[in-house]
Amino acid sequence: MKRWLAVYAVAFYAFLHLPLLTLAAFSFNSSRFTVWDHFSLTWYRAMFHDPQILAGTWNSVVIAIWATTIATVAGTLCAYGLWKRESRFITGGLYLSLITPEIVTGISLLALFQWIFRWLHWHLGLYTVVLAHVAFSVPYVVIVVSARLRTIGPTLEEAAMDLGANEWQAFLRVTLPALLPGIIAAALLALTVSFDDFVITSMVAGVDSETLPMVIYAMARRGASPVINAISALITVGFGVLIILSERVREA
Amino acid sequence: MRLRSWFLFPTWVWMTVLFLAPLAIVLAYSLLTRGTYGGVGQPWTLENYSRLLDPLYLAILLRSFVMAAAATALCLLLGFPAALFIARAERHRNLYLQLVMLPFWTSFLVRTYAWMFLLRDTGLINTMLLKIGIIHGPLPLLYNDGAVLLGLVYGYLPFTVLPIYATLERMDPALAEAAADLGARPWTTVLRVIAPLSKPGIIAGAVLVFIPCLGAYLTPDLLGGGRTVLVGNLVQNQFTTARDWPFGSVVSIALMALVTVLLWAFLRTRKEPLV
Numbered sequence A: 001m002k003r004w005l006a007v008y009a010v011a012f013y014a015f016l017h018l019p020l021l022t023l024a025a026f027s028f029n030s031s032r033f034t035v036w037d038h039f040s041l042t043w044y045r046a047m048f049h050d051p052q053i054l055a056g057t058w059n060s061v062v063i064a065i066w067a068t069t070i071a072t073v074a075g076t077l078c079a080y081g082l083w084k085r086e087s088r089f090i091t092g093g094l095y096l097s098l099i100t101p102e103i104v105t106g107i108s109l110l111a112l113f114q115w116i117f118r119w120l121h122w123h124l125g126l127y128t129v130v131l132a133h134v135a136f137s138v139p140y141v142v143i144v145v146s147a148r149l150r151t152i153g154p155t156l157e158e159a160a161m162d163l164g165a166n167e168w169q170a171f172l173r174v175t176l177p178a179l180l181p182g183i184i185a186a187a188l189l190a191l192t193v194s195f196d197d198f199v200i201t202s203m204v205a206g207v208d209s210e211t212l213p214m215v216i217y218a219m220a221r222r223g224a225s226p227v228i229n230a231i232s233a234l235i236t237v238g239f240g241v242l243i244i245l246s247e248r249v250r251e252a
Numbered sequence B: 001m002r003l004r005s006w007f008l009f010p011t012w013v014w015m016t017v018l019f020l021a022p023l024a025i026v027l028a029y030s031l032l033t034r035g036t037y038g039g040v041g042q043p044w045t046l047e048n049y050s051r052l053l054d055p056l057y058l059a060i061l062l063r064s065f066v067m068a069a070a071a072t073a074l075c076l077l078l079g080f081p082a083a084l085f086i087a088r089a090e091r092h093r094n095l096y097l098q099l100v101m102l103p104f105w106t107s108f109l110v111r112t113y114a115w116m117f118l119l120r121d122t123g124l125i126n127t128m129l130l131k132i133g134i135i136h137g138p139l140p141l142l143y144n145d146g147a148v149l150l151g152l153v154y155g156y157l158p159f160t161v162l163p164i165y166a167t168l169e170r171m172d173p174a175l176a177e178a179a180a181d182l183g184a185r186p187w188t189t190v191l192r193v194i195a196p197l198s199k200p201g202i203i204a205g206a207v208l209v210f211i212p213c214l215g216a217y218l219t220p221d222l223l224g225g226g227r228t229v230l231v232g233n234l235v236q237n238q239f240t241t242a243r244d245w246p247f248g249s250v251v252s253i254a255l256m257a258l259v260t261v262l263l264w265a266f267l268r269t270r271k272e273p274l275v
Helices: A002-028 A042-048 A051-084 A088-099 A102-117 A126-152 A155-162 A167-196 A199-204 A212-222 A226-251 B002-007 B009-030 B047-051 B055-088 B093-105 B108-119 B124-132 B145-156 B158-170 B173-181 B186-197 B199-214 B218-223 B231-239 B245-268
Strands: none
Touching: A002 A042, A002 A226, A002 B055, A002 B093, A002 B108, A002 B145, A042 A051, A042 A226, A051 A088, A051 A126, A051 A167, A051 A212, A051 B002, A051 B009, A088 A126, A088 B009, A088 B245, A102 A126, A102 A199, A102 B009, A102 B231, A102 B245, A126 A167, A126 A199, A126 B009, A155 A167, A167 A212, A167 A226, A167 B002, A199 A212, A212 A226, A212 B108, A212 B218, A226 B093, A226 B108, B002 B009, B009 B245, B047 B245, B055 B093, B055 B145, B055 B158, B055 B186, B055 B199, B055 B231, B093 B158, B108 B124, B108 B145, B108 B218, B145 B158, B145 B199, B145 B218, B158 B199, B173 B186, B186 B199, B199 B245, B218 B231, B231 B245
């Protein structure tokens, strides 16, 4: 039994990791075909010379930073508010938002923007993408920060109040510093979900706001290109670093 | 408490402007008539909803349901022994858990593309099989239902491992020992004692996989190559190519209603929070 489980585990982890590992390995292949030729950095060089990829990456970074900042502030305040007193309505809304299929979030936000544009003659652009990303990342922040609040417990703040701090002081000088690791972890999570999103982004992006996932999607649709392998490998490593950082911070 | 109401203010803005208002607009669109150049117009009607009963669309709904159910079943089947392995490991449990989560933290798009890279006609698997000489022409591995199912299972597998592991870890080891003392073989213990006792984790895992699979868009789009149309693709199609916003809205509302009912039914059975 034990041996069977171990054998199964090897197969299971191979299934989980081999696709990404081979993808990354072939990003170092000199040939454009899926036959190993020799080691080369051609596709990484090509990546850094592709204006679409560079523009997409820049847009993704700008969007992710804005969306993360807004979502982290809103989500942290929300988690704290809910921690003080539960609100079934808000919690329900957060859950619902989390399980809404991405495509439905995407089209409903598109419908909202188009509806607003009837009166204001604006266009889809970076800011609509930022708003959409705030829309789907707030629940993630609330969940991570709430988990941290539950581990801190109410005693710290009660002690501060007993010692004469008012609500604000207790929040700013006691709870917030204790909460900081959770907030940073939440921000890193929001950053990764924002940087990764394709479905919602593609619905609400304007012509000048193509993000990196949109560029990758278009390339994948067009056909095989080892450049995608190279980007994928870099994104995977980048995400890995962010997540390890966030885990470290959360455990601290 | 005044502080609290200020703190929840941004959330109320988020909820009304970025969550409820968009859904309300979609609900309104679902009751309006398709405009001549796309968009929507008067009069109000319920007709769009009756189109949902068209056998063509019912078939798509059914396909999505079957696909999501198959993906869920496979995820549970593959995830349970993995969870059991981690729960019974004497050392490195955290490492094993993180190894399950690792691909999940990678970009979903990249993970889906990895399977295109492996499965396409000029992909790694076909190239290798051709080279060895087992096959003489590329196998049609990509752009079919099987590829979509594989992509969904790969994408959501961690969602079954984690909750099942959580229940297994909390389970009293004495229960398995008792079963063994009473003469149960290891397999019997797993099937008749451990599996039934980990029902809460299995249900949680099933819900966590089934809900996103039901509304999946990217996986069927990239791995199914237009041939495998699921509900998510139908919604996207109605809003872009077909330019039929009212019907696209109807499908969205139906999908929303479905996942909401599922979540509600699931949360009713649980006392602790979902995440």
